[in-house]
Amino acid sequence: MEKNSCIRQQADIEQINRCKDTVSELNDSFDYLANGLSLVGNSVRLKILYLLFEEKRLCVCDLSDILGMNISAISQHLRKMKDRNLLETERDAQTIFYSLTAEYEKMLNPFFEMLDKNKILETI
Amino acid sequence: MEKNSCIRQQADIEQINRCKDTVSELNDSFDYLANGLSLVGNSVRLKILYLLFEEKRLCVCDLSDILGMNISAISQHLRKMKDRNLLETERDAQTIFYSLTAEYEKMLNPFFEMLDKNKILETI
DNA sequence: TATGTATTTAAGTATTTGCTTAAATAAGAA
DNA sequence: TTCTTATTTAAGCAAATACTTAAATACATA
Numbered sequence: 670m671e672k673n674s675c676i677r678q679q680a681d682i683e684q685i686n687r688c689k690d691t692v693s694e695l696n697d698s699f700d701y702l703a704n705g706l707s708l709v710g711n712s713v714r715l716k717i718l719y720l721l722f723e724e725k726r727l728c729v730c731d732l733s734d735i736l737g738m739n740i741s742a743i744s745q746h747l748r749k750m751k752d753r754n755l756l757e758t759e760r761d762a763q764t765i766f767y768s769l770t771a772e773y774e775k776m777l778n779p780f781f782e783m784l785d786k787n788k789i790l791e792t793i
Numbered sequence: 794m795e796k797n798s799c800i801r802q803q804a805d806i807e808q809i810n811r812c813k814d815t816v817s818e819l820n821d822s823f824d825y826l827a828n829g830l831s832l833v834g835n836s837v838r839l840k841i842l843y844l845l846f847e848e849k850r851l852c853v854c855d856l857s858d859i860l861g862m863n864i865s866a867i868s869q870h871l872r873k874m875k876d877r878n879l880l881e882t883e884r885d886a887q888t889i890f891y892s893l894t895a896e897y898e899k900m901l902n903p904f905f906e907m908l909d910k911n912k913i914l915e916t917i
Numbered sequence: 918t919a920t921g922t923a924t925t926t927a928a929g930t931a932t933t934t935g936c937t938t939a940a941a942t943a944a945g946a947a
Numbered sequence: 948t949t950c951t952t953a954t955t956t957a958a959g960c961a962a963a964t965a966c967t968t969a970a971a972t973a974c975a976t977a
Contacts, residue, residue, distance in 0.1 A: 679888070680855065688844050688851075688859040698908055699836045699843070706904075707834030712827035713935085719823070720812050727812075729954060731804065735812040742936050744955055763944050763953045764803070779903070780830075784822055837965085853924060866966050868925055887923045887974050 708753055709777065713738070714746050717767075718755065722774060722781045726759070726766040832877055833901065837862070838870050841891075842879065846898060846905045850883070850890040 692699070708714055717732055729747060733740040747767055750756045755773045758765050769777075816823070832838055841856055853871060857864040871891055874880045879897045882889050893901075 680858075684848060685855060685858055688848065688855075691844070691847065692840055692859060695843075695908055695911060698911060699840050702904060702908065703834050703836035703839040705834075706830055706839070710827050710829075710831030710834040711935085712823045715827045715830070716816055716823050719819075720815070723815065724808060724812065730952095731809060731812075734804075734809055735816060739937070740954075741938080741956085745935080748955080760944090765954065776903075779900075780826060784819055784826065787819060787822060835965085863967070864924075865926085865968080869965080872925080884974090889924065 705753060705755070708750055708755060709780075711746075713742075714750060717743070717746060717750070718769065718773075718777060719781055719784055721756070721767060721769045722777070726768040728764045728766050730764070732767075829877060829879070832874055832879060833904075835870075837866075838874060841867070841870060841874070842893065842897075842901060843905055843908055845880070845891060845893045846901070850892040852888045852890050854888070856891075 709718065713736065716736060720732065720735065721727060727735075729740055729744050732738075732747075733743045736743065747756060751758065751767070754770055756767050757770050758767055760766075833842065837860065840860060844856065844859065845851060851859075853864055853868050856862075856871075857867045860867065871880060875882065875891070878894055880891050881894050882891055884890075
């Protein structure tokens with residue numbers, strides 16, 4: 670397991686202990702936030718999120734058509750994001766429309782703006 | 794393949810075509826941004842990034858000790874982030890210190906602030 | 918030079934993720 | 948009720964990812 674293997678002379682024991690405390694205190698937050706970011710860190714889901722940001726609401730069928738992907742595959746992506754509260758749904762007869770939740774629209778806004786300006790590939 | 798299967802009567806053809814255009818125009822940006830976010834969307838890497846945000850610089854050995862993980866595993870995470878320009882290195886004798894690049898420190902700041910306040914689990 | 922320390926890299930394995938296919942559920946219309 | 952449309956769910960497979968172990972590289976010092 671190689672734990673506590675940092676034996677270099679200059680190692681700052683206080684710093685390491687402070688960091689260990691931080692990690693154990695915030696451990697659940699790290700997991701939760703990382704899980705949320707991993708949902709956004711998939712190009713299919715990022716496209717869905719951005720399209721919902723621009724169009725306000727879309728159904729599985731629309732997204733399947735737009736992205737050229739299987740309805741089932743899209744549905745499974747949507748479910749993951751709904752489960753994690755990135756998305757919410759409203760039913761309109763047989764059609765279920767997905768939209769961004771207000772809190773995630775706000776949180777993801779800086780990224781959407783980068784995409785809006787299509788500046789990603791130049792600035793990062 | 795089930796493409797162009799969105800045949801519901803209310804489907805807004807103009808909206809769908811507009812979305813298709815957006816996706817094809819921004820396709821590389823989506824991939825690039827999603828790839829960057831997927832690096833952050835891993836709890837080990839998120840911890841590393843946050844620790845570097847707080848401590849300014851740490852070496853593989855420190856991080857291995859703090860996170861209780863194999864040095865090799867940490868080194869491989871660091872490499873991925875350095876390759877994608879989230880991190881930079883400076884050598885100090887035999888020790889290689891990693892730190893956040895200025896642009897990603899800025900980009901990730903809102904998330905670090907949430908962690909700082911340890912408000913993740915309450916507010917999201 | 919040889920030895921020790923710090924780190925990276927390569928190869929293999931195990932887990933996770935995304936997509937496909939097929940079946941199931943849900944709602945409206947005939 | 949039966950048929951059609953819209954969507955979700957379950958099961959299986961293939962690709963991607965994270966971690967382990969062992970070997971390699973890089974630098975410092977005796």
